[in-house]
Amino acid sequence: MLLNNAHSSDTTSFTYAGFSQHQDKLIFQGDARINSIYDLELTPDPATKNSVGRVLYEDEIQLWEKSTHGISISDFETTITFNLTSSPNDNNPADGFAFFIAPPDSTIPKDSYGGYLGLFSKSTALDPTKNHVVAVEFDTYFSGNSWDPNYRHIGIDVNTIESSITTPWERQDKKQGEVRINYNSATKFLTVESDYPGGKPYAVALNVDLTTRLPEKVRVGLSAATGDNVQVHTIHAWNFKSKLIKNEGISFFTWEEELLHSFLQQLPNLSLDVTVRDSWVWASDRNGLFSVKGAYSVISSLLHMDGLDGSEIYDELYHIVDVKAILPEKVRVGLSTST
CATH class of the missing domain: 2.60.120.200 (Jelly Rolls)
Structure with a gap:
C-alpha cells in the first residue's frame, strides 16, 4: 500500500x-x-x-x-x-x-x-x-x-x-x-x-x-x-x-586558491591529520556568505590535487567542517589556524 x-x-x-x-x-x-x-x-x-x-x-x-x-x-x-x-x-x-x-x-x-x-x-x-x-x-x-x-x-x-x-x-x-x-x-x-x-x-x-x-x-x-x-x-x-x-555558486577566486594551497602546505603532518583538527578554512560566495557543503567540496578537491591520501583527509575534513548542527545556514567567513 x-x-x-x-x-x-x-x-x-x-x-x-x-x-x-x-x-x-x-x-x-x-x-x-x-x-x-x-x-x-x-x-x-x-x-x-x-x-x-x-x-x-x-x-x-x-x-x-x-x-x-x-x-x-x-x-x-x-x-x-x-x-x-x-x-x-x-x-x-x-x-x-x-x-x-x-x-x-x-x-x-x-x-x-x-x-x-x-x-x-x-x-x-x-x-x-x-x-x-x-x-x-x-x-x-x-x-x-x-x-x-x-x-x-x-x-x-x-x-x-x-x-x-x-x-x-x-x-x-x-x-x-x-x-x-x-x-x-x-x-x-x-x-x-x-x-x-x-x-x-x-x-x-x-x-x-x-x-x-x-x-x-x-x-x-x-x-x-x-x-x-x-x-x-x-x-x-x-x-x-x-x-x-542546490549549488549556490560558491567558488574560490585564483588568488584564494593560491593562498589556500600555500597555507595547507605549511601544516605539519597534514596527511596524518595531527594538527589540522584546530584549523578552519572558509570561502565566501559572491554575496560574502558561505555554505558549509560548498566549501567542503572545494577544499577536498584542492587536497586531492596535492596528491595527498584523499580517503584519510576526506574523512577528516568532513568532520571538521560539518557544523550544520551548531551554525546557521549562512555565516560570515574568514581564515584562521592554530597549533
Missing part, C-alpha cells in the same frame, strides 16, 4: 508499508509480483530456477543537475524491509537482491539471471563502459562467481557486477531483515547498513561521484534473481526520499 508520495523537480519521496494489488506507481518487470498477503515477491514462491524480477518507482528522480552555478546533487536515503526463504536442505540459496539506480528507460538485461542479479547482461557485466547502473547488492551465493568473494556479502556495484567494495554478511532464513542506504551529496559517500532484530549489524561505505556514473534523471528500483540454486526474495516495505541540494 502506497501510504504517501511526493514528487517535484527537486524532491521525491514515497512509502510502501506493504503492497496493495493496485500496484500504485510501480513498474513491474520479469517475475516480480504482489502475493496474496500484499508482499512484493521479486522472485516468486515457489522458487524457480533462472528467475529475474524487478520493480522500479515510476517517477523519475533528479539525481543531479547542471546549471550556471555548477552541479547540484541530490541527497537520498532508502529503507527496505525484506525476507529471504530458501528451499528445504539448501545450504547455498541464491542469488540475492539489490537496490539500484539506473536510467529511466532501464529494463532487464539479457541473460541477467543468477549472479548477475537482474542488473547486468552476462556479456557486458564486467565492462563498466557498457553499463549505467549503481547498485547495493545483498549476495547470498558464495561460490561459483569469479568476480565475487567466497562469502555472502553486501557489495556496492558501480557500472559493473564486480563490486567496488564488499563486506561479509549473513542472511537469516525466513526472518525479517532491514536495509538502510544513504547518499550524502557533500561527502559523496554512499553508506549501507543492514541487520536483523537482535542480530549483528553490518555496514559498508564507498566514496563515489554519481554525476560521473549516471545521467541527471534516473529511476530507483529493487531487483532479485535465482540461478541453479534458488530462494524466494520478498519485500515487506520500502521507503525512499531524495532532495536536490
Whole structure:
C-alpha cells in the first residue's frame, strides 16, 4: 500500500508499508509480483530456477543537475524491509537482491539471471563502459562467481557486477531483515547498513561521484534473481526520499586558491591529520556568505590535487567542517589556524 508520495523537480519521496494489488506507481518487470498477503515477491514462491524480477518507482528522480552555478546533487536515503526463504536442505540459496539506480528507460538485461542479479547482461557485466547502473547488492551465493568473494556479502556495484567494495554478511532464513542506504551529496559517500532484530549489524561505505556514473534523471528500483540454486526474495516495505541540494555558486577566486594551497602546505603532518583538527578554512560566495557543503567540496578537491591520501583527509575534513548542527545556514567567513 502506497501510504504517501511526493514528487517535484527537486524532491521525491514515497512509502510502501506493504503492497496493495493496485500496484500504485510501480513498474513491474520479469517475475516480480504482489502475493496474496500484499508482499512484493521479486522472485516468486515457489522458487524457480533462472528467475529475474524487478520493480522500479515510476517517477523519475533528479539525481543531479547542471546549471550556471555548477552541479547540484541530490541527497537520498532508502529503507527496505525484506525476507529471504530458501528451499528445504539448501545450504547455498541464491542469488540475492539489490537496490539500484539506473536510467529511466532501464529494463532487464539479457541473460541477467543468477549472479548477475537482474542488473547486468552476462556479456557486458564486467565492462563498466557498457553499463549505467549503481547498485547495493545483498549476495547470498558464495561460490561459483569469479568476480565475487567466497562469502555472502553486501557489495556496492558501480557500472559493473564486480563490486567496488564488499563486506561479509549473513542472511537469516525466513526472518525479517532491514536495509538502510544513504547518499550524502557533500561527502559523496554512499553508506549501507543492514541487520536483523537482535542480530549483528553490518555496514559498508564507498566514496563515489554519481554525476560521473549516471545521467541527471534516473529511476530507483529493487531487483532479485535465482540461478541453479534458488530462494524466494520478498519485500515487506520500502521507503525512499531524495532532495536536490542546490549549488549556490560558491567558488574560490585564483588568488584564494593560491593562498589556500600555500597555507595547507605549511601544516605539519597534514596527511596524518595531527594538527589540522584546530584549523578552519572558509570561502565566501559572491554575496560574502558561505555554505558549509560548498566549501567542503572545494577544499577536498584542492587536497586531492596535492596528491595527498584523499580517503584519510576526506574523512577528516568532513568532520571538521560539518557544523550544520551548531551554525546557521549562512555565516560570515574568514581564515584562521592554530597549533
